[in-house]
Amino acid sequence: MLRFASRAFLFAGLLSIVDPAVAQTRREYLFDKNWKFTKGDVAGAADPAFKDAKWQTVSVPHDWAIYGPFSGTNDQQEVKIEQNQEQKASVKTGRTGGLPFIGTGWYRRRFTVPQFTAGQRALLLFDGAMSDAHVFVNGKEVGRWPYGYNSFSFDITPYLQASGENTLAVRLQNKSEASRWYPGAGLYRNVHLIVTEDVHIPVWGTYLTTPEINADFAKVKLITQVETPNKAFQPLRLETEIRDNAGQVVAKTSTSLAATDGLAFEQNLVVPKPKLWSPETPTLYTASSKLYAGDALKDEYNTPFGVRSFKFEAKRGFSLNGQPRKFKGVCNHHDLGMLGTAVNTAALRRQLALLKDMGCDAIRTSHNMPAPELVSLCDEMGFMLMVESFDEWKSPKVKNGYSQYFDEWSEKDLVNMVHRDRNHPSVIMWSIGNEVPDQSAPGGGKIAKRLQDIVHREDPTRPVTAGMDRIDDAINKNFASVLDIAGFNYKPMRYEMANDKLPQGFILGTETASTVSSRGVYKFPVEPAKQKKYPDNQSSSYDLEACVWSQTPDEEFVKQDDLGFVIGEFVWTGFDYLGEPTPYDEVWPSHSSYFGILDLAGLPKDRYYLYRAKWNTQQPTVHLLPHWTWPGREGQPTPVFCYTNVPTAELFVNGKSQGKQTKAPSDKPQSRYRLMWNDVKYEPGTIKVVAYDAQGKVVGEEEVKTAGKPHHVKLVADRTTLAADGQDLAFVTARVEDAQGNLCPEATNELQVSVKGQGSFRAIGNGDATSLELFHLPHMHAFHGELVAAVQTREQPGDVQVSVSGKGLKSATLRLQTAAAPAKANGSR
Numbered sequence: 001m002l003r004f005a006s007r008a009f010l011f012a013g014l015l016s017i018v019d020p021a022v023a024q025t026r027r028e029y030l031f032d033k034n035w036k037f038t039k040g041d042v043a044g045a046a047d048p049a050f051k052d053a054k055w056q057t058v059s060v061p062h063d064w065a066i067y068g069p070f071s072g073t074n075d076q077q078e079v080k081i082e083q084n085q086e087q088k089a090s091v092k093t094g095r096t097g098g099l100p101f102i103g104t105g106w107y108r109r110r111f112t113v114p115q116f117t118a119g120q121r122a123l124l125l126f127d128g129a130m131s132d133a134h135v136f137v138n139g140k141e142v143g144r145w146p147y148g149y150n151s152f153s154f155d156i157t158p159y160l161q162a163s164g165e166n167t168l169a170v171r172l173q174n175k176s177e178a179s180r181w182y183p184g185a186g187l188y189r190n191v192h193l194i195v196t197e198d199v200h201i202p203v204w205g206t207y208l209t210t211p212e213i214n215a216d217f218a219k220v221k222l223i224t225q226v227e228t229p230n231k232a233f234q235p236l237r238l239e240t241e242i243r244d245n246a247g248q249v250v251a252k253t254s255t256s257l258a259a260t261d262g263l264a265f266e267q268n269l270v271v272p273k274p275k276l277w278s279p280e281t282p283t284l285y286t287a288s289s290k291l292y293a294g295d296a297l298k299d300e301y302n303t304p305f306g307v308r309s310f311k312f313e314a315k316r317g318f319s320l321n322g323q324p325r326k327f328k329g330v331c332n333h334h335d336l337g338m339l340g341t342a343v344n345t346a347a348l349r350r351q352l353a354l355l356k357d358m359g360c361d362a363i364r365t366s367h368n369m370p371a372p373e374l375v376s377l378c379d380e381m382g383f384m385l386m387v388e389s390f391d392e393w394k395s396p397k398v399k400n401g402y403s404q405y406f407d408e409w410s411e412k413d414l415v416n417m418v419h420r421d422r423n424h425p426s427v428i429m430w431s432i433g434n435e436v437p438d439q440s441a442p443g444g445g446k447i448a449k450r451l452q453d454i455v456h457r458e459d460p461t462r463p464v465t466a467g468m469d470r471i472d473d474a475i476n477k478n479f480a481s482v483l484d485i486a487g488f489n490y491k492p493m494r495y496e497m498a499n500d501k502l503p504q505g506f507i508l509g510t511e512t513a514s515t516v517s518s519r520g521v522y523k524f525p526v527e528p529a530k531q532k533k534y535p536d537n538q539s540s541s542y543d544l545e546a547c548v549w550s551q552t553p554d555e556e557f558v559k560q561d562d563l564g565f566v567i568g569e570f571v572w573t574g575f576d577y578l579g580e581p582t583p584y585d586e587v588w589p590s591h592s593s594y595f596g597i598l599d600l601a602g603l604p605k606d607r608y609y610l611y612r613a614k615w616n617t618q619q620p621t622v623h624l625l626p627h628w629t630w631p632g633r634e635g636q637p638t639p640v641f642c643y644t645n646v647p648t649a650e651l652f653v654n655g656k657s658q659g660k661q662t663k664a665p666s667d668k669p670q671s672r673y674r675l676m677w678n679d680v681k682y683e684p685g686t687i688k689v690v691a692y693d694a695q696g697k698v699v700g701e702e703e704v705k706t707a708g709k710p711h712h713v714k715l716v717a718d719r720t721t722l723a724a725d726g727q728d729l730a731f732v733t734a735r736v737e738d739a740q741g742n743l744c745p746e747a748t749n750e751l752q753v754s755v756k757g758q759g760s761f762r763a764i765g766n767g768d769a770t771s772l773e774l775f776h777l778p779h780m781h782a783f784h785g786e787l788v789a790a791v792q793t794r795e796q797p798g799d800v801q802v803s804v805s806g807k808g809l810k811s812a813t814l815r816l817q818t819a820a821a822p823a824k825a826n827g828s829r
Contacts, residue, residue: 025299031109031191033059041104046136048167052108065101065185066340070772072588074100075176083435083469085549090586097182097578098591105186107170111193116162119198125153125829127189127372129172130341136169146405148183149368150413151420153203177399180391181333182578184341189371194829199234200299201291202227203829204419208287208305209461218274218307220251222287224265231263237292238265245284276321277306277425279361282382306379306425312463312485314505318567326560327384327568328615329362330355330597331511333577334370337600338765338775338790343371346729350718352381354598355574358608359615364510364570367391367434369417378426386465386570387421388431389414393447395437411454418458427462430455434467435489445478452482467510475501490514490550492559499565509569514550516583516594517541519605519767520745520784522626526639531583537770539594541606541625542641547582553610554669576600581769592769599767601788602731609643614673621645622691622700627745629707630682638682642675646699648692649675654685708738710747712810715802724797725821729762729790732814734804736785747785749806753778755791758818759800762792793818
């Protein structure tokens with residue numbers, strides 16, 4: 001049996017300038033504004049005297065490649081994708097998104113450090129920089145970090161001018177054939193300056209565990225590292241209070257550092273009657289520590305955490321807080337669609353809210369370390385995380401991938417990953433790799449053990465997995481048996497065999513389904529297909545089309561339901577992402593994936609409701625497809641599906657019953673999870689479904705009407721009250737409707753977006769993988785009647801007016817309200 005006790009998480013809120021009168025010991029600055037940027041390598045750009053006035057002024061986070069233009073020749077790759085079971089190399093056009101991310105970029109920023117004096121330290125923390133970052137302060141290189149997805153920090157004290165202006169310069173370079181998806185480009189995550197006393201708690205300096213939990217109490221063990229000049233011992237004291245989510249002190253202690261402690265405090269506290277963290281109840285606590293030298297306060301450090309326990313056991317599977325459950329998870333890449341890879345908390349929160357409503361409770365950060373904002377939001381909103389590290393080890397998948405750094409950097413990257421995120425309650429497991437060819441290589445199992453040992457050394461409380469696709473090699477070459485959790489990609493039909501041969505006693509679907517679909521697109525005849533292609537480069541939303549290596553959702557559902565030793569799944573993917581436009585890798589234009597349960601604009605596809613019907617057991621789901629506007633199909637077979645979490649439904653076409661359907665096991669998995677009327681003949685009008693529970697009681701209904709001509713625009717915002725912080729976003733969906741308010745499902749009107757007041761237009765997207773329209777311009781064609789515009793707040797509160805118009809359509813205006821942003825907490829990193 002493996003038992004992994006609960007953890008805490010390290011605060012990852014945005015940093016802001018802290019009033020020195022309020023907090024003298026630790027000052028934290030967010031370097032977000034007033035950066036200068038240029039694309040291309042520039043001689044002398046690190047020199048403080050370099051003239052950068054003509055460079056572009058940008059804010060960070062910043063993805064310089066998302067502005068396009070799209071081209072099928074951007075990072076065109078001639079490769080054989082073994083993971084896709086390809087037998088020969090071919091030219092791939094949109095594999096990395098068709099965006100111009102290759103090349104060198106320079107960033108420069110001038111800054112001062114107020115009240116910086118002798119006896120203080122200054123540190124730069126980068127949440128991520130794409131890629132091969134070289135960091136210079138006042139013309140001197142202070143450090144390098146190649147892996148674009150990881151967080152890293154450098155002590156810049158020796159390079160600073162204590163008074164006056166300093167110059168920070170960052171050189172980044174992306175190579176061709178370095179990725180299998182769109183990686184982004186630039187300082188796409190936040191940059192922080194942290195100023196402390198010379199005696200202080202370092203970045204990611206605490207490690208909090210809860211080794212014992214019961215109804216009456218939770219034991220809390222807090223290890224706190226300290227740094228001193230020359231690492232010399234000092235008689236320090238650490239005072240720690242634990243506060244609950246209402247701010248009440250529930251435990252406290254004071255500990256003195258002994259010479260034998262190795263500059264690390266160990267504190268043990270007890271939280272009475274703990275409220276447990278789970279996806280359903282994401283309750284958080286905070287351990288607030290103050291570091292003293294005598295009576296002098298040297299540092300303050302906050303460690304928010306959650307109390308929860310979990311186990312992975314043979315036969316019983318996975319349990320959280322003593323309750324067996326299966327992961328209802330999705331895999332997500334790091335880009336945010338129309339925003340590119342530039343991290344934004346509001347965009348992440350929107351994604352998580354949509355997944356939460358679907359019933360999703362877990363996320364795999366495919367295939368790299370996530371943004372810290374995502375991890376903190378998962379703590380807050382209740383998602384279990386598989387934090388993943390690498391897509392390559394020693395054996396390359398692409399010419400310039402991580403394999404070139406693996407020997408020198410893999411341990412450093414794993415240590416940073418674990419140290420940053422090991423205190424988060426949302427993090428349940430670590431993944432050391434995805435579909436690495438080393439599964440088949442001599443010694444691959446030894447590499448897996450070495451990486452797993454590193455992770456266990458830094459965090460012995462969580463299990464380690466990897467996404468394996470070469471199931472026979474993984475099993476026969478002692479690769480899968482090394483791992484704490486055997487994770488397999490797209491192998492539901494072989495779960496029994498794998499479990500019989502492996503020692504763990506449970507199997508995880510680390511990557512499942514890879515069903516492909518385009519929102520609002522329906523193809524006839526309706527039939528299961530693998531690697532199906534159409535002239536319009538779209539895939540059918542009847543959710544019966546998958547890749548040659550993958551399955552429909554229903555095939556995975558059967559094994560999840562019938563096999564007790566299978567502990568859950570992570571669907572590929574929650575959202576469409578830039579790059580990997582399978583099955584159209586070789587056909588341009590096609591720049592984004594079709595795998596998503598939601599499209600690139602964050603609009604749900606029909607498949608969203610298939611998963612919601614399976615996963616969201618607390619709310620009713622009744623969803624009807626397809627749309628019912630098919631001029632020219634009169635009298636032709638037009639199958640109708642209903643996705644619902646009740647067993648039976650009855651379909652009506654223009655009031656005439658088409659009969660009841662009931663879910664039932666059969667040789668076709670779809671019959672167990674969908675209600676299907678395959679022989680319906682199309683006639684204009686209305687289709688309506690009435691859903692019945694097991695007792696025959698009506699519990700829900702939905703109807704779809706034939707739409708008339710496009711008449712007007714309707715606007716719907718995900719939020720109407722926002723923070724006036726210059727970063728908050730509202731996502732406004734524009735729908736092209738007929739005069740009666742029905743969505744016009746084939747509308748392609750070009751829509752113009754105008755934003756006035758205390759807000760501005762940020763980006764636009766329509767979810768069409770074939771569209772070459774640019775995300776940063778305030779106009780775009782609707783895709784199957786819809787698109788989404790992102791509206792960003794300014795720093796002054798007030799009204800925001802969003803107007804959308806289109807030729808021949810009645811325009812619409814939506815009013816948003818922004819309020820003064822709350823003061824940001826002085827968090828610790």
